[in-house]
Amino acid sequence: MEFINNFPLFMIVLSLFSGVLCFMLPKEAARRYTIIFECVMIAMACAILWYTFQGDEAFTYTMGEFPAPWGNEIRAGVLEGLMAIVFLVIMFCSVVGGYRFLVLDMDESKINLYFTLVNLMTAALMALVFTNDLFTGYVFLEILTLTSCGILIVREIGRTTLAAVRYMIMNLLGSGLFLLGVVLLYDLTGHLLMVPMQETIAELAADPKVLPVLSIAVGILTIGLSIKSGLFPFHFWMPDTYGWATPSSAAMLSSLTSKGYIFLLIKIYYRVVGTGVLKQMPIQSILLVLGLCGIVFGSVQAMHANNINRMVAFSSAAQIGYIFMGIGLGGINGFTAAIFHIIAHAITKSMLFLTTPRLAEVSGGSLLFRNLQGSGLKDREAGIFFMVGALSMIGIPIFAGFSSKILFGLAAMGSGSNVKLILVMVTLAISSMLNAIYFIRTMIRIISLNEHEERKTPYRHKPGYILPMLILSGINLFLGLFSGVVVGWIHVGFSMFS
Numbered sequence: 001m002e003f004i005n006n007f008p009l010f011m012i013v014l015s016l017f018s019g020v021l022c023f024m025l026p027k028e029a030a031r032r033y034t035i036i037f038e039c040v041m042i043a044m045a046c047a048i049l050w051y052t053f054q055g056d057e058a059f060t061y062t063m064g065e066f067p068a069p070w071g072n073e074i075r076a077g078v079l080e081g082l083m084a085i086v087f088l089v090i091m092f093c094s095v096v097g098g099y100r101f102l103v104l105d106m107d108e109s110k111i112n113l114y115f116t117l118v119n120l121m122t123a124a125l126m127a128l129v130f131t132n133d134l135f136t137g138y139v140f141l142e143i144l145t146l147t148s149c150g151i152l153i154v155r156e157i158g159r160t161t162l163a164a165v166r167y168m169i170m171n172l173l174g175s176g177l178f179l180l181g182v183v184l185l186y187d188l189t190g191h192l193l194m195v196p197m198q199e200t201i202a203e204l205a206a207d208p209k210v211l212p213v214l215s216i217a218v219g220i221l222t223i224g225l226s227i228k229s230g231l232f233p234f235h236f237w238m239p240d241t242y243g244w245a246t247p248s249s250a251a252m253l254s255s256l257t258s259k260g261y262i263f264l265l266i267k268i269y270y271r272v273v274g275t276g277v278l279k280q281m282p283i284q285s286i287l288l289v290l291g292l293c294g295i296v297f298g299s300v301q302a303m304h305a306n307n308i309n310r311m312v313a314f315s316s317a318a319q320i321g322y323i324f325m326g327i328g329l330g331g332i333n334g335f336t337a338a339i340f341h342i343i344a345h346a347i348t349k350s351m352l353f354l355t356t357p358r359l360a361e362v363s364g365g366s367l368l369f370r371n372l373q374g375s376g377l378k379d380r381e382a383g384i385f386f387m388v389g390a391l392s393m394i395g396i397p398i399f400a401g402f403s404s405k406i407l408f409g410l411a412a413m414g415s416g417s418n419v420k421l422i423l424v425m426v427t428l429a430i431s432s433m434l435n436a437i438y439f440i441r442t443m444i445r446i447i448s449l450n451e452h453e454e455r456k457t458p459y460r461h462k463p464g465y466i467l468p469m470l471i472l473s474g475i476n477l478f479l480g481l482f483s484g485v486v487v488g489w490i491h492v493g494f495s496m497f498s
Helices: 002-025 027-055 079-097 099-105 108-130 134-153 156-188 193-205 211-229 239-243 247-273 277-278 283-302 308-329 332-361 379-394 400-412 418-446 463-481 482-498
Strands: 060-062 071-077
Touching: 002 027, 002 060, 002 071, 002 108, 027 079, 027 108, 027 482, 071 079, 071 108, 079 099, 079 108, 079 211, 079 247, 079 332, 079 463, 079 482, 099 108, 099 332, 099 463, 108 134, 108 247, 108 379, 134 156, 134 247, 134 463, 156 193, 156 211, 156 239, 193 247, 193 277, 211 247, 239 247, 239 308, 247 277, 247 308, 247 332, 247 482, 277 283, 283 308, 283 418, 308 332, 308 400, 308 418, 332 379, 332 400, 332 463, 332 482, 379 400, 379 463, 400 418, 400 463, 400 482, 463 482
Parallel strands: none
Antiparallel strands: 060 071
């Protein structure tokens, strides 16, 4: 079974090769190849999760003949396997579920180029998940940024061009700060591999004079990834980026790109800085405050949106705040809640962004709320799937969002601080109330016909849309009903991080 040790490298290299291959294939062949390839990748990720869970330990793959600290390494454990599965399933569902609109939104001659970008994005995400080296993380961070801009700008309208330029500027700023943080840590430790760097940082942190310098380096790195993932107050690019992208792109950008950045940040905190050293820095307290602010401000802005896509986009800003709130709470419970919410939010937001254009399609092509009246009755499948995602976002029991909020509450209670407990509980209550206001209002609108409007035969979808939405809905319900199973996997994964 040691052959499975090669799978992380295969997943990265084959994704890069697939990107080149799709560039040479015609559009339909590129689509079919990408779908089959994503299924193969999911099978490989499942094998990694099974292998590491059964063996009860992670494994490291050394690239080339050079050991640490000169060589490059890839590492895989339960948590890496789990995140790879989640990312790949969402990629598969986004490609399949949003393809119909992709054909409508872009030139047919460029569709194979879109799948080239999708495969390169897959390579970047897998590299961020499995890398054991900070500089490799930076390289694929840039690849992820470029491919994200590419899948955004394929919808050739003025608003997407403007959104892509803004997105690129903010992400390049974040990348520059991340690289600066990596350079400072390399200058202090002399290492780029995570484990040797963590050992050196633990020694340096024992000196009170060096700790502030370490805090600055880690802080700069954190700011860079916070900008790229859309933490408050850096979330202003989200509405246009997610709201005007083609559905497949919006689902991938909101569910995968930002989550890849955050997962890399969590890996750095655990495997580079070390949770013991991190507690000595003010970074977690700052992230907690910004996360709480992001939850409230994102929810308020979503409530005032007049466009369903912008509402879901601002809601994404609030959900990013939840994740950083968990990181700010710290401890195994806080980080577990953050990882669980990364999964829950990624699954739910991809559902919503794949569904909203279907509701708009039966409403004269308009995303404005005033034109969406009764759209859930005209397109029943889209209406049902939207309500599943909306109920999860509100935090209704049996759905993933409810389990997330329970985990955040438990993390706050275990933080040992009454101030944090009060702040988190009050923010959770306010956010849940605001979520209920704008999501329930939307659900009522889409299932209510105007008095003068006649009931028409509902729009019927092809399996290409129904299958991915059933997969995402099933995972959402699994996360809500069997959250303990996933939490157990996350705990095992964190135990392998040390």
